[in-house]
Amino acid sequence: MIARASQLFLPTLRDAPADAEAVSHKLLVRGGFIRQVSAGLWTFLPLGWRVHRKIEQIVREEMDAIGAQEMLAPVLTPAELWQRTERFDAPEVFKLEDRSGRPFVLPLSHEETLTFHAAELQSYRQLPQSWYHFQTKDRDEPRPKAGLLRVREFIMKDSYSFDRDEAGLDVSYRRHGEAYARIFARCGLEFYRVQAESGLMGGSESEDFLAPAGAGENVLVTCVNGDYAADMDAASGVPRPPEFPPPLAAPQEVETPGVTTIEALAEFLGIDPAATSKAMPVVTSDGTLVLALVRGDDRLSEDKLMGELESDFRPATDEEIRAAFGASGGSLGPVGFKGRVIADETLREGQFVAGANRDGWHLRGVQAGRDYEPEFADIRATKEDDACPRCGGRLHVQTAIELGHIFKLGTRYSVPLGATFLDEDGRQKPLVMGSYGIGPGRVMAAVVEQHHDEHGIAWPASVAPYDAHVVALPGAEEIALRAAEALSAAGKDVLLDDRDLRAGEKFADADLIGCPVRVTAGRKSLEDGKVDVRERATGAETRLDVADLGKEP
RNA sequence: CGGGACGUAGCUCAGCCUGGUCAGAGCGUCGCCUUUGGGUGGCGAAGGCCGGUGGUUCGAAUCCACCCGUCCCGACCA
Missing domain, CATH: 3.90.960.10 (YbaK/aminoacyl-tRNA synthetase-associated domain)
Known part of the structure; x- marks a missing residue:
């Protein structure tokens, strides 16, 4: 597939918006991936949406691989479901009414709706089940910030597991955890799995997947020896011993x-x-x-x-x-x-x-x-250079983005919503649930935070908007088109920069947009018919015959 | 919700303190020319209810009040 830059809505910017702070915010806006509509509300432009969909697809493949079933529940939700689970009064819930005054909710996650459907499960023979969807979530955040990192509306892949007992939940939970690790690895992310604050929810097990980044809302503590990772809120670093003065018999x-x-x-x-x-x-x-x-x-x-x-x-x-x-x-x-x-x-x-x-x-x-x-x-905050509680190694503190969250819910939702099943022993029991969320938009921001340089983004191939960016310099349009066609024939998605711009501008845009390889056809190509293939991440450049394109990675 | 900052052209900003040639610059956009391997040079053009409302004043982008919006710090965060 070949996309012509001259026809694309790809509004790149030389300057970042004045109010952007996070690198991912600046680069995604400058690169023409996203645009702000209002505080915490973003439109994904064509390039940004391509990346989003690539991330979605990775998530979808890994969810399917653990036997989860994709479906789609509506955004608009009758308030009654939320009243039954006592989440209706949470301040971050968007509420609205239809013309006759019936109350509705724009949900911030879909436990209620999916549990509502799970009430249709009747027998232990139908369990376990794992259901998921990609759906819009709305949250009346008091303070949206940092581009895609904290928003009021976003798409989340949320899944819900339904088991007959805790042992079953353990299995569903573990499978999701493993799938999540594969997802983030495929997206090219450095990430850590940490115990999450269960907070006032108490008891239930819950873990976050955190990606170290230059911006983010979490603070990640890791041991330099790689055997310890924790959220700052729960970390237990060991401080250095004090140098005490001689003891006194009394104060x-x-x-x-x-x-x-x-x-x-x-x-x-x-x-x-x-x-x-x-x-x-x-x-x-x-x-x-x-x-x-x-x-x-x-x-x-x-x-x-x-x-x-x-x-x-x-x-x-x-x-x-x-x-x-x-x-x-x-x-x-x-x-x-x-x-x-x-x-x-x-x-x-x-x-x-x-x-x-x-x-x-x-x-x-x-x-x-x-x-x-x-x-x-233990009421002290862990700090940089504390010792690791496992091995005594040095601890490192850095900000991080929460990519995903896996949570053992137990019967928190199945009981109030009456989602029960008949077990082997002939007794009616509530479904034992887990819920698991990933925000592709946040994953996208995290990838940018981890893969960029002073010129722009350097997407990992797995989530890049296009596999190759072919730059046509004046006079070499013909060769550039042949190069794009060769790559496309090899199954690559190609962005062909056929715009009437200076070479410098095209190169700068290519660096900013960050496709894994850039293929340049220019005056040199007119002499020998070859093109220059440059890796975005490393800057390594080689001259190749057009006929050989698509045969190397 | 507490604290701070900001709002002038598509983007980045100057002008405001000290009211009256203040509707400005750079980039971008459009037209023509130039030329073309890292944001080229030239000529010309379009583009703004100076966030909104009220007030002060002979006169307000400029001073005052209120409102709205956006960002940052904190609180909050399934």
């Missing part, structure tokens, strides 16, 4: 005028910042004031603390702090505090400097268990 007050930060404190006392502790008073949703304590050189992990408290929380106000401690933030510590203290595990052993609950004073030699009685928990 000792030391005047620290104007010293309110850890850096200043460590400097002032001439000690290791890791030998200090940092106190963060927070207030839980039931109004209790709790003191969270981490090492001075660490940051509090809000997610971990939230898990520990089993409650949302907010920082205490100045007034609350003053009332509870008699001092202001910057001089707070656990000694003498009459309330719940949650101390990070790093504070279990050793003596630390802590705030004295007296403005301008600190305490040396504060020891947990002797001078205050905390609950210990």
Whole structure:
């Protein structure tokens, strides 16, 4: 197949839009792949849609390979289904009514609809089932951002497995996980499978597939030895041990005028910042004031603390702090505090400097268990250069894009929607479900984040909009067309740049668009009938006879 | 939802502080010429309710208020 650039809607741009930050956002817009309609709403232009469809096809092949069945459920969904599962009131759900006032939902995923259909499954003999579709999802995101990375409407491949029991779910879940790994590998992505925060959903197993990128919403922690990967929220890196000063028999007050930060404190006392502790008073949703304590050189992990408290929380106000401690933030510590203290595990052993609950004073030699009685928990945020909890290797922290998510739902949806089956023992049981999502648009953005240089995108062949980009320079249009035809005959999809433009502009567009190979026919070709074949990713260039095109990769 | 920034031509932006030759530039687009292996050079042209509404003023892109939109940070995120 040959597409002529002169006829294509391929609006490339020399400049990126001023408000673009992420590389994938800039390059996809500049390359004429996507255009914004409104905040978080994007149109896929012809080239972008080709890439999207290539990713879809890879997903489809791998889903089919594990026996999943493709179907299509509607976007517009009666609100009743969502009311039954108690998701109707979620703020990110788009809601609307028909002319007679019946409420509908634009779903952010299709658990309800597919479970509604699963209610038609009657017997254990019909199980397991895995169903999937590619369908539009709408989410009233409070803050769309970064091009395709966080949007309000997008296409998702979501699948749902229905099993008779947990053991069956384990199998469906594992198969999906394996299929997902194959999908992302085929898309040319570096990715990691990590435990996902199950959050308030609790209990159920859930994993994310994260792709390291220059932009993204997740923070990925990996070990340089390759044996550990985790989401920052759940990572448990091992911090370096502190250098402690000589121990004291009892805490000792030391005047620290104007010293309110850890850096200043460590400097002032001439000690290791890791030998200090940092106190963060927070207030839980039931109004209790709790003191969270981490090492001075660490940051509090809000997610971990939230898990520990089993409650949302907010920082205490100045007034609350003053009332509870008699001092202001910057001089707070656990000694003498009459309330719940949650101390990070790093504070279990050793003596630390802590705030004295007296403005301008600190305490040396504060020891947990002797001078205050905390609950210990892992509440510190893992950081760069922590040690790997598996092998002790160095941990690396980087931003990442969530490509896909696999989730064991259990009976969360089948029970409220009455999706039951008759089991071998003659009893009616709810279907045990899993759900599994991939956003092809995000995959597309992640591929760009991982495969680009200063000139543009360098698509992996598996998802490239065209296999080859044939550049026709003036005078060599004839040879260029023959080259395109030879490639097309060999089964390649070809973009033929037959536009009346300068060579430099065509080359710049070819680099930007990023097809795996560029074939140039120009003045040199007029002399010997050969064309130049250049690999986008490596820049390697060879001269070939037109007749030999399509015979090499 | 809190904080910040921005909104002038298709794109990137200047002009605004200090109201009155302020409707501007570059790129892109169109026509002609030039020529053609990395965004060429020349000549000419089209293109804007200066986000919207109200106010101040003799006069508003410029000052004020409100609204809308977009982006960034945070909160949130099946």
